Every structure is written in C-alpha cells, then in structure tokens.
Amino acid sequence: MSITMNLQIALSALRNLLFPLRANCLGCGAATGCREDWICPACRKALTRGWVGASPPPKGMDAAAFAYTYHGAAVGIVSQLKYRGVTRLAGFMGGDMARAYRFIEPTGADCVTCVPMHPKRRARRGYNHAELLARELAARVDLPFEALLERVRDTPQQARLDADARRSNVSGAFRALDAAGGRRVLLVDDVCTTGSTATACARALRAAGAEAVCLVCYARAMK
Numbered sequence: 001m002s003i004t005m006n007l008q009i010a011l012s013a014l015r016n017l018l019f020p021l022r023a024n025c026l027g028c029g030a031a032t033g034c035r036e037d038w039i040c041p042a043c044r045k046a047l048t049r050g051w052v053g054a055s056p057p058p059k060g061m062d063a064a065a066f067a068y069t070y071h072g073a074a075v076g077i078v079s080q081l082k083y084r085g086v087t088r089l090a091g092f093m094g095g096d097m098a099r100a101y102r103f104i105e106p107t108g109a110d111c112v113t114c115v116p117m118h119p120k121r122r123a124r125r126g127y128n129h130a131e132l133l134a135r136e137l138a139a140r141v142d143l144p145f146e147a148l149l150e151r152v153r154d155t156p157q158q159a160r161l162d163a164d165a166r167r168s169n170v171s172g173a174f175r176a177l178d179a180a181g182g183r184r185v186l187l188v189d190d191v192c193t194t195g196s197t198a199t200a201c202a203r204a205l206r207a208a209g210a211e212a213v214c215l216v217c218y219a220r221a222m223k
C-alpha cells in the first residue's frame with residue numbers, strides 16, 4: 001500500500017470521527033451511517049417480508065395489486081413522502097408498485113390516473129403524493145398518465161375516520177372527466193385501508209364511461 005493511500009485512509013477515518021454521518025433511515029428513523037437519508041437494510045428486509053402482489057380488489061374495482069402491507073417500514077416511507085416532502089421516495093416506491101402491477105397486467109389498463117387531492121389542499125402541500133406515485137408507475141409500465149379525476153369536495157383526511165365515516169366522507173367527493181369514457185383505467189393511491197376512496201373513484205370513473213378500473217397502491221392495510 002502506498003503512502004498516499006495510507007494517508008487517505010487515515011484522513012477519512014479522522015473525518016468520520018470529527019463529522020460522523022448522521023443520516024437516518026426513512027423507514028424507521030434509525031441512524032444509517034449513510035451520507036444521505038435512505039432506507040436501512042433491516043427495513044428493506046421487513047418490506048420484502050410484507051410483499052403482497054395481487055389481492056382481492058375493493059368493491060367496484062376489476063383487480064387490485066399492492067406492493068406491501070401497511071406496516072413497519074412501509075408506514076414510515078409513506079409518511080415521509082406524504083407529510084415530510086421527501087418526494088424522491090416516489091421513484092423508489094413507484095418501482096415496487098410496477099412490480100406489483102405485473103401481477104394484474106392482463107386486465108389491460110390503457111392509462112394511469114391517481115386519487116386527486118382538492119386544489120386547496122394541493123396548494124398547501126405543494127404536490128399530490130398519489131400523483132407522484134402514479135407518474136412514476138406510469139413511466140415504468142409504459143402507460144400514459146392522465147388526470148381523469150377531480151375532487152369536488154374538500155373532505156376531511158380519511159386517516160382520522162372509521163370505516164362507516166370513511167364511506168360517507170368520500171361518497172360523491174369525486175368526478176371523472178369525459179376523457180375517462182371507454183378507457184381501461186389503472187387507479188393509483190398510496191395506501192388502501194377500507195377501500196372506500198378507491199370504490200368512490202371507481203364509481204365516478206364508471207359513471208363517466210370507463211370500461212374497466214383496477215387499482216395499485218403502495219401499501220394495503222390488513223385487518
């Protein structure tokens with residue numbers, strides 16, 4: 001080993017001692033020892049164990065597939081994307097959703113759309129996380145992204161409601177554009193809990209003449 005190499009190793013050890021890497025895992029918050037926040041090996045392993053794939057669809061959908069159960073690391077990752085503005089996670093999540101979509105691909109979707117956010121909320125947050133996921137998925141499965149749904153009522157966040165309240169909360173909250181007529185739509189959302197949001201979106205898409213509606217979410221809440 002040359003003197004310069006030894007010197008480089010010594011300098012890098014000294015740097016790590018003086019400036020320890022403090023990046024955290026986006027799944028569990030543990031220190032990763034990385035230069036940048038990312039997902040630790042334990043969380044990656046936990047995600048793999050929670051893999052779902054094709055799953056019985058919520059009412060009104062022709063098929064559904066999910067990447068992971070909504071548990072552990074998946075909860076952390078969704079909340080970083082949704083509430084902390086870590087939008088670069090969308091690419092990573094969209095890749096896993098594309099893998100899940102392959103299981104229901106024979107349903108033959110011809111476009112990808114997302115659960116819409118009310119314009120007021122979107123303006124506050126600066127982005128619709130479901131749209132980011134839908135665009136990443138669309139690019140990976142070679143389908144066009146089309147904004148086919150509108151939210152016509154600003155509904156309270158589903159996360160704080162029980163199943164009955166969720167259903168009435170989203171009933172009539174969505175309207176589909178005429179462009180949905182005759183389409184085979186792949187609907188995207190981050191998490192599917194009771195399925196009431198997806199069902200309400202499917203109803204709006206079918207009312208506008210959509211031929212088929214299937215669903216892909218990053219995570220599925222299991223009872």
Ligand SMILES: [Zn+2]
Binds near residue numbers: 026
């Ligand atoms: Zn972790």
